[in-house]
Amino acid sequence: MGKITAPPYRNDREAIGSQKANRSGGGVTAPPPPDASPNLEKFNFMTTSLNEAIGWARKFSIFQYPFVTACCGMEYMATACSHYDVDRFGAGFPRFSPRQSDVLFVVGTISHKMGPVLKKVFEQMCEPKWVVAFGVCTCTGGFYDNYATVMGIDTIIPVDVYIPGCPPRPENVMDGLMKLQAKIQAQKQEI
Amino acid sequence: MTLAEQIKSRFPNLVLEAVENRGDQVIVIKKEGIKNIAATLKNDPVFGFNMLMDLAAVDYLHWEEKAFRFEVIYNLFSLLKNQRLFIKALVKETEPEIDSVAAVWPAADWYEREVWDMFGIRFKGHPNLKRILMYEEFKGHPLKKDYPYNKRQPLVGPVN
Numbered sequence: 001m002g003k004i005t006a007p008p009y010r011n012d013r014e015a016i017g018s019q020k021a022n023r024s025g026g027g028v029t030a031p032p033p034p035d036a037s038p039n040l041e042k043f044n045f046m047t048t049s050l051n052e053a054i055g056w057a058r059k060f061s062i063f064q065y066p067f068v069t070a071c072c073g074m075e076y077m078a079t080a081c082s083h084y085d086v087d088r089f090g091a092g093f094p095r096f097s098p099r100q101s102d103v104l105f106v107v108g109t110i111s112h113k114m115g116p117v118l119k120k121v122f123e124q125m126c127e128p129k130w131v132v133a134f135g136v137c138t139c140t141g142g143f144y145d146n147y148a149t150v151m152g153i154d155t156i157i158p159v160d161v162y163i164p165g166c167p168p169r170p171e172n173v174m175d176g177l178m179k180l181q182a183k184i185q186a187q188k189q190e191i
Numbered sequence: 192m193t194l195a196e197q198i199k200s201r202f203p204n205l206v207l208e209a210v211e212n213r214g215d216q217v218i219v220i221k222k223e224g225i226k227n228i229a230a231t232l233k234n235d236p237v238f239g240f241n242m243l244m245d246l247a248a249v250d251y252l253h254w255e256e257k258a259f260r261f262e263v264i265y266n267l268f269s270l271l272k273n274q275r276l277f278i279k280a281l282v283k284e285t286e287p288e289i290d291s292v293a294a295v296w297p298a299a300d301w302y303e304r305e306v307w308d309m310f311g312i313r314f315k316g317h318p319n320l321k322r323i324l325m326y327e328e329f330k331g332h333p334l335k336k337d338y339p340y341n342k343r344q345p346l347v348g349p350v351n
Contacts, residue, residue, distance in 0.1 A: 113326045115347045147333040147342060148325075155348040 054189040058102070058128065059181040060090035065101035067121060070108025072135035075167035084170045089177050098124040103180065104157075109137040110150045122157045128190055130160040132180060134173070139164050194276060198238075202228055207281075217277045222263070225280050226290040232267065232276070233295050239271035243292070246302035248282075248310045252336035260284035261312055265292070282312060291317040309334035 066076060079086060086092050095101040098121045110118055122131065133153055136142040139162045141151035153159060160183060163176035192200075195209035195216040205224030210217050220228060232240040245266040251257040259281035267276045282289055291314035293299045303314040304323040311332035314320055322329065328346060331338055343350045 112343075112345045113324075115345060119347050146340075147338070147344070150345065150348065155345075 051189050052185075054191065055185040055187070058189070059184040062089065062091040062103050062177070062180070062184075063093055063095045063101045064091055064103045064105050064132075065096070065098050065121070065125070066094050066105045066107055067118065068105075068107040069110060069114060070135075070137065072108045072137070072167045075170070075173070076105065076107045076134060079170040079173045084174065086174065086177065089174070089181060091177055098122075099126060101125060102129060104129065104131045105134050106131065106138045106153050107134040109142070109144060110153050110156075111148045112150055113148075115150055115156050118153065119156050130180060130184065131157055132161045132163060132176060133159045134163050134176075135168060136164045136166045142166060194238075194274065198228070198232070198276075201231070215275065215277060217279065219279045219281065222280045222282055222289045225263075225265075225278070225292060226295070228278070229265070229292045229295045236271070238276075239269045240267040240276060241270055242268040243296035243298045243302070244268045244275075246292075246299055246306065248306045248312055250310060250334065250336045261287060261310060263289055263306065263312060287311055288313045288315055290315050291320075293317055308332065311335060 066073075066080075068076060078084070080092070080094065091103075098104070102125075104122055104125060106118065122129075131153075133139045137144065137149070138153045139159075141149050143166075145151070150156065161176045161180045163173055165172050168176070193209070193211055193216060195211060195218050198218055199206040199209035202220075202224060205228060206218050206220050208217075208219035210219075232238045243265065245264075247264050247266075249262045249264065251260055251262065261282035261284070263280045263282055265278040265280070267278065269275070280289055287310075289312060291299065291303055293303060293314070294316065300318065301323055303317055304320060306312050307314060307317075307320055308322045308324050309332055321327075325333065326346060329344055331342075
């Protein structure tokens with residue numbers, strides 16, 4: 001039986017150091033000592049503020065909770081499918097649990113009977129969280145003005161982006177999505 | 192003899208009117224007769240109205256010519272004979288109550304709850320007469336003509 005030997009340990013710093021040595025002209029200069037500082041330009045790093053970096057990460061990972069109650073839901077489905085590809089904005093992954101989602105999409109008319117449910121779902125979401133009012137019924141109540149309908153969900157929960165329309169076209173929805181992204185990027189990131 | 196007239200001749204004391212309106216057979220009845228008439232219309236093979244298509248109510252609050260404020264309207268269909276019938280039962284404002292037909296057509300269960308919810312007409316003998324659309328905290332019956340059109344009763348948030 002042959003003896004099993006571990007592969008030789010390869011230190012990245014050493015490797016970078018030796019590449020530098022090989023490239024720097026055929027043994028004219030002496031190779032650098034092993035404890036010399038590595039050549040950082042090889043790592044392709046950049047600097048930014050933490051706030052910007054977290055904003056960038058958050059705006060491209062919009063896990064949405066579709067709170068679909070009415071006909072706008074069909075338009076939401078049309079937008080969320082591959083034809084319009086909202087995954088470009090990192091919003092292609094709906095979560096059906098408020099605890100796993102970042103953005104509450106309120107899609108469709110909210111009745112007074114539904115109001116407490118919406119409030120509870122919003123309260124179950126973890127910070128940071130945003131709310132999108134999708135369709136004119138959620139924005140203002142729309143053409144409903146009666147005993148049953150909430151006149152805009154902003155009477156119940158705070159809203160970040162309003163997407164009007166009855167129903168809004170997918171282009172309109174994506175415009176709202178990009179406005180939400182801009183808002184997420186620009187705000188102070190709570191950690 | 193039209194279908195409505197046939198029914199009137201069967202129940203001369205309960206059916207007030209039998210008319211044909213643009214091809215629809217309509218009978219107007221006293222509300223005391225609804226249970227008896229409904230059971231006959233369903234079980235007698237001469238009629239065979241085995242399907243309750245709809246059950247609704249109308250509030251004639253500001254109609255001078257109407258002696259009764261409410262009409263409960265039953266929309267029947269006979270799968271055997273392929274014919275339809277409308278029954279209008281007259282209900283007074285002072286006594287908003289009528290016998291339930293949920294025992295005859297089980298489909299009437301939720302329709303009667305809806306009529307109770309929207310118009311406040313009670314159905315005697317209904318197995319579970321409670322609100323079906325509005326929430327339990329809601330006061331009043333919103334489709335009655337004297338319910339204020341701008342009255343709001345939100346559970347959360349301001350009264351807008």
